[in-house]
Amino acid sequence: MADIARQPDETPAGLSAMERAVIDTAAPVALGLSPTAVAGACRARLNWAWLGLVPFVGFTLLFLVAPVFYLFHGAFTNAAGQYTLENIVALTGAQIGAAYWLSIRLSFVSAAIGTVTGGLLAYALILGGMPAWVRKAFNSFSGVASNFAGVPLAFAFIATIGRLGLVTLLLRDAFGINLYASGFSLFSFWGLALTYLYFQLPLMVLMITPSMEGLRPEWREAAEILGASRGQYWRMVGLPVLAPSVIGCFLLLFTNAFGTLATVFALTGSNFSVVPIVLYNQIRGNVLYNPNLGYALALGMVLIMAFSNTLYFLVRSRAERWRK
Amino acid sequence: MKTIRLFPTIITVLAGLYFLVPLIATFKFSLEMKRGELSFAAYQSVFQSDTFVQVIGFSVVASLVAIVLGALLVVPTAYWVRLKLPKVRPFIEFVSILPLVIPSVVLVFGYARIYGTGSFLPLTMTETGLNVLLVIGYVVLSLPYMYRAVDNGMAAIDIATLTEAAESLGASRLRTILAVVFPNVRSAIVSGAFLTFSISLGEFVITSLLNRPAFGPYMVQIGQDYAYQPAALAVMAFAVTWVFMALMEFFGSRRPGQRIFPRLRVSRFRRVGS
Numbered sequence: 001m002a003d004i005a006r007q008p009d010e011t012p013a014g015l016s017a018m019e020r021a022v023i024d025t026a027a028p029v030a031l032g033l034s035p036t037a038v039a040g041a042c043r044a045r046l047n048w049a050w051l052g053l054v055p056f057v058g059f060t061l062l063f064l065v066a067p068v069f070y071l072f073h074g075a076f077t078n079a080a081g082q083y084t085l086e087n088i089v090a091l092t093g094a095q096i097g098a099a100y101w102l103s104i105r106l107s108f109v110s111a112a113i114g115t116v117t118g119g120l121l122a123y124a125l126i127l128g129g130m131p132a133w134v135r136k137a138f139n140s141f142s143g144v145a146s147n148f149a150g151v152p153l154a155f156a157f158i159a160t161i162g163r164l165g166l167v168t169l170l171l172r173d174a175f176g177i178n179l180y181a182s183g184f185s186l187f188s189f190w191g192l193a194l195t196y197l198y199f200q201l202p203l204m205v206l207m208i209t210p211s212m213e214g215l216r217p218e219w220r221e222a223a224e225i226l227g228a229s230r231g232q233y234w235r236m237v238g239l240p241v242l243a244p245s246v247i248g249c250f251l252l253l254f255t256n257a258f259g260t261l262a263t264v265f266a267l268t269g270s271n272f273s274v275v276p277i278v279l280y281n282q283i284r285g286n287v288l289y290n291p292n293l294g295y296a297l298a299l300g301m302v303l304i305m306a307f308s309n310t311l312y313f314l315v316r317s318r319a320e321r322w323r324k
Numbered sequence: 325m326k327t328i329r330l331f332p333t334i335i336t337v338l339a340g341l342y343f344l345v346p347l348i349a350t351f352k353f354s355l356e357m358k359r360g361e362l363s364f365a366a367y368q369s370v371f372q373s374d375t376f377v378q379v380i381g382f383s384v385v386a387s388l389v390a391i392v393l394g395a396l397l398v399v400p401t402a403y404w405v406r407l408k409l410p411k412v413r414p415f416i417e418f419v420s421i422l423p424l425v426i427p428s429v430v431l432v433f434g435y436a437r438i439y440g441t442g443s444f445l446p447l448t449m450t451e452t453g454l455n456v457l458l459v460i461g462y463v464v465l466s467l468p469y470m471y472r473a474v475d476n477g478m479a480a481i482d483i484a485t486l487t488e489a490a491e492s493l494g495a496s497r498l499r500t501i502l503a504v505v506f507p508n509v510r511s512a513i514v515s516g517a518f519l520t521f522s523i524s525l526g527e528f529v530i531t532s533l534l535n536r537p538a539f540g541p542y543m544v545q546i547g548q549d550y551a552y553q554p555a556a557l558a559v560m561a562f563a564v565t566w567v568f569m570a571l572m573e574f575f576g577s578r579r580p581g582q583r584i585f586p587r588l589r590v591s592r593f594r595r596v597g598s
Contacts, residue, residue, distance in 0.1 A: 049404075052408065068426055134336060141343060151544055159349055197342075276429050282433075283429070301430060302426055
């Protein structure tokens with residue numbers, strides 16, 4: 001039995017996969033062995049192949065799954081180790097509830113603005129008859145800008161429309177508009193939304209481009225022949241076809257904004273209480289005075305991001321219907 | 325015709341302004357350190373700082389180690405899955421994109437708890453352990469991009485046939501991977517490597533929470549202490565990102581097995597002659 005189990009591996013190395021398969025199944029049968037022996041041989045080979053996954057699965061278990069699972073488990077226990085829903089309920093409390101609400105609003109606003117402006121720019125570039133070099137320039141710029149996030153992005157915006165930023169001074173000296181007196185601040189909700197837009201807009205352009213290019217000219221021609229106006233074409237053909245992609249992109253932008261920490265931190269320090277910042281402060285110094293509440297905070301963050309990503313995958317499969 | 329083109333033109337110009345104005349403003353701001361004249365004093369001041377050299381060195385080394393570790397983890401796995409276990413490919417793919425759903429702040433929170441005092445693997449208790457954890461964190465962050473780059477590279481070549489050809493010529497499995505598979509996905513790995521590098525070089529969250537003397541936290545500190553140096557750093561960061569993205573694109577669009585650098589004609593002749 002043991003010999004047979006090892007047999008597949010001892011076949012000459014030069015055989016093709018199909019020849020191997022034939023030998024694997026045919027040889028034991030030819031030897032008059034029972035089906036159980038064949039199954040045993042197959043199982044032995046399968047087990048051996050699975051071993052190749054050990055490094056990857058081991059690594060991800062240790063450094064991706066286990067840490068998150070530990071936090072999730074902690075979210076449902078109290079300091080004494082008993083199971084409880086207290087921490088989850090406490091998430092809706094004044095301080096943390098406000099952090100979630102702020103995070104969701106900021107992510108929603110920045111994703112919505114990013115979706116609309118990025119969609120319009122992609123439309124202008126692809127369907128608006130812009131010269132090829134303009135399209136190319138924007139495309140490669142978008143690749144860079146969507147990756148230009150974090151601390152340097154914050155610095156760039158401070159130098160631009162911070163209190164002493166060049167645009168702030170230019171508006172004040174040349175046009176007499178005092179941005180900061182009129183209530184705007186880079187270190188506020190709208191300032192952050194404007195900063196996020198610098199990576200959200202290009203990301204939207206990159207993601208929506210394939211779908212825009214997939215809008216077939218035949219559809220517009222057919223609509224025109226049937227007497228549709230430009231507006232009718234967009235309302236009844238273009239936008240419905242694009243809608244799933246647009247919604248999908250919005251969801252990705254939302255997740256992208258929701259997880260942003262470095263940009264906020266570099267702009268506002270630890271004062272602007274979005275969820276990632278609260279979590280950051282909690283890790284640094286247990287500011288919530290309750291480790292398990294910190295775990296619940298992390299759980300909530302992952303759940304929101306997982307929810308919006310799952311929605312994205314569902315929507316995407318629908319968006320791909322037209323791309324055949 | 326003219327009315328149709330007007331609207332797209334306005335949008336394009338506005339978007340172009342939004343993209344370019346912060347860059348121009350930041351660049352101009354970075355030149356204004358000396359009152360009344362434009363100079364590169366801010367850049368000089370950045371490069372003259374010993375701390376800058378130290379943290380950049382630390383970050384570069386950590387990023388390079390992360391790239392090597394990531395490639396060692398991803399290339400054999402992607403190869404093995406495509407060759408032997410095509411059924412688990414969706415599962416492995418799912419695991420590899422998980423870091424997109426799990427924010428780095430949550431990840432490092434878990435690390436701090438699980439690998440802290442009294443753990444079976446108390447990595448956070450020693451300097452070396454913290455460095456190891458940092459590199460591992462970078463590997464996890466770049467896993468989605470690295471895996472996709474390598475897996476796409478493998479999709480472009482016929483792994484099964486190549487492996488069979490290598491085996492019928494008598495190559496061992498290790499030799500097959502090193503001499504056949506690896507050179508064919510080299511461009512894909514390099515493409516993933518550049519993205520990994522651009523993610524981890526200025527990474528802030530994991531780095532600062534593990535208290536590592538690296539570039540990300542250093543930048544934040546500079547931002548709090550100085551006015552003009554941060555602008556200089558931002559300009560340089562943008563330039564570096566641009567270079568990395570261009571290199572990534574360049575390697576990502578190469579044919580499988582294409583050389584990283586074109587071989588010189590002379591050496592080819594010599595080889596034919598000998």
